[in-house]
Amino acid sequence: MKKIAVLGSTGSIGTQTLEVVRANPDLQVAALAAGSNVEKMERQIREFRPALACMWTTEAAEDLRQRVRDIDVKIVAGMEGLLEIAVFPESQVLVTAIVGMIGIRPTIAAIRAGKDIALANKETLVTAGHIIMPLAGECGVRILPVDSEHSAIFQSLNGEPADRIEKILLTASGGPFRGRNWEQLKEIRVEDALKHPNWVMGQKITIDSATLVNKGLEVMEAKWLFGVGLDRIQVVVHPQSIIHSAVQYVDGAVIAQLGMPDMKLPIQYALFYPDRRYMDGKRVDLFELGSLTFEKPDTDTFPGLALAYRAARLGGSMPTVYNAANEKAVALFLERKIEYLQIPELIGEAMESHRPIPDPGVEAVLEAEAETYEFIAGRMKR
Ligand code: NAD
Numbered sequence: 001m002k003k004i005a006v007l008g009s010t011g012s013i014g015t016q017t018l019e020v021v022r023a024n025p026d027l028q029v030a031a032l033a034a035g036s037n038v039e040k041m042e043r044q045i046r047e048f049r050p051a052l053a054c055m056w057t058t059e060a061a062e063d064l065r066q067r068v069r070d071i072d073v074k075i076v077a078g079m080e081g082l083l084e085i086a087v088f089p090e091s092q093v094l095v096t097a098i099v100g101m102i103g104i105r106p107t108i109a110a111i112r113a114g115k116d117i118a119l120a121n122k123e124t125l126v127t128a129g130h131i132i133m134p135l136a137g138e139c140g141v142r143i144l145p146v147d148s149e150h151s152a153i154f155q156s157l158n159g160e161p162a163d164r165i166e167k168i169l170l171t172a173s174g175g176p177f178r179g180r181n182w183e184q185l186k187e188i189r190v191e192d193a194l195k196h197p198n199w200v201m202g203q204k205i206t207i208d209s210a211t212l213v214n215k216g217l218e219v220m221e222a223k224w225l226f227g228v229g230l231d232r233i234q235v236v237v238h239p240q241s242i243i244h245s246a247v248q249y250v251d252g253a254v255i256a257q258l259g260m261p262d263m264k265l266p267i268q269y270a271l272f273y274p275d276r277r278y279m280d281g282k283r284v285d286l287f288e289l290g291s292l293t294f295e296k297p298d299t300d301t302f303p304g305l306a307l308a309y310r311a312a313r314l315g316g317s318m319p320t321v322y323n324a325a326n327e328k329a330v331a332l333f334l335e336r337k338i339e340y341l342q343i344p345e346l347i348g349e350a351m352e353s354h355r356p357i358p359d360p361g362v363e364a365v366l367e368a369e370a371e372t373y374e375f376i377a378g379r380m381k382r
């Protein structure tokens with residue numbers, strides 16, 4: 001029996017994680033955490049019977065407590081609650097399916113407590129990878145990628161040492177606006193940006209996919225996970241999302257992982273690694289696909305990707321500024337307070353105004369986040 005805890009259980013990755021649990025009787029849910037969806041959390045508690053559950057606000061936690069009075073489950077709230085879930089003694093693996101930098105503290109706490117991390121929460125690695133990766137090494141825990149591209153790279157590596165990697169080929173669907181130019185992107189509405197061609201995901205990552213910021217974050221995620229320099233990470237636009245990424249080795253061999261776009265595969269792979277289990281679902285049919293195509297990313301139209309390389313090269317606290325400015329800009333776009341094209345603009349401006357702090361600790365990372373939020377708020381007042 002393997003026991004897991006899930007941060008962000010009511011979201012896209014969270015619910016798919018629970019689907020994987022449902023299909024594998026030897027997986028058990030020890031603890032769950034979510035933001036505000038009390039109804040969904042109640043249903044999850046009734047089905048999966050965790051011993052511990054967390055809601056972000058105390059009101060939501062109280063509401064939940066009343067709803068599940070008949071069940072033996074402890075309900076906690078806030079950051080303290082998230083930390084309690086992260087280190088919950090009964091669980092062996094923490095699935096980080098929460099969105100944003102709020103995942104940093106719980107992830108660090110879980111690593112210190114010796115839990116393996118099934119990591120979906122890329123923002124945490126982008127901003128605190130320099131803290132998390134060495135800590136995981138010291139504590140002897142594994143960081144198992146859930147992001148489909150990184151899982152594909154992990155599967156393609158299959159234990160090969162990092163110095164055999166010549167290049168990582170990080171595939172990207174190109175998002176819903178692939179092929180358009182800057183002029184055509186002026187009129188983009190929220191609804192257009194929320195229509196991803198191949199994946200159904202949470203709102204933030206869907207917008208990130210439409211700006212290529214998601215790929216930018218993934219470049220940094222790959223750098224930390226696989227210890228490969230930025231000049232060895234090449235983004236390849238592959239609109240069919242069948243090749244989930246590949247590794248080019250020093251002898252020229254390219255090993256890739258292919259599959260239908262379905263996040264349950266990387267989730268299940270992370271949970272059972274190094275075992276590979278049966279999974280139900282549609283298989284790749286090469287005859288049906290006929291052809292797979294590839295393009296260079298258009299970084300002029302989608303500057304979010306080039307800005308990510310720039311932030312990663314500058315390093316220190318700059319990736320935090322890139323990420324925090326994006327988080328805020330995406331929220332403003334979803335509230336219809338800014339235009340689509342202002343997202344990369346605001347990221348660029350926030351980076352311009354920041355002098356990176358080298359090797360920031362957790363406090364400094366969170367300070368850079370807060371400063372960036374303030375910068376954007378000030379910028380909106382003008
Ligand atoms: P989502 O918005 O669907 O779900 C987010 C979850 O986090 C929800 O359960 C929400 O309640 C919870 N949450 C948010 N704020 C919280 C808080 N303060 N306290 C407790 N819980 C909180 O997001 P998602 O699409 O599932 O993405 C989750 C993470 O996985 C992101 O980092 C994303 O980049 C990454 N990811 C997602 C996909 C995908 O297919 N959805 C693929 C690759 C990577």
Ligand code: MG
Nearest residue numbers: 147148149218
């Ligand atoms: Mg991805």
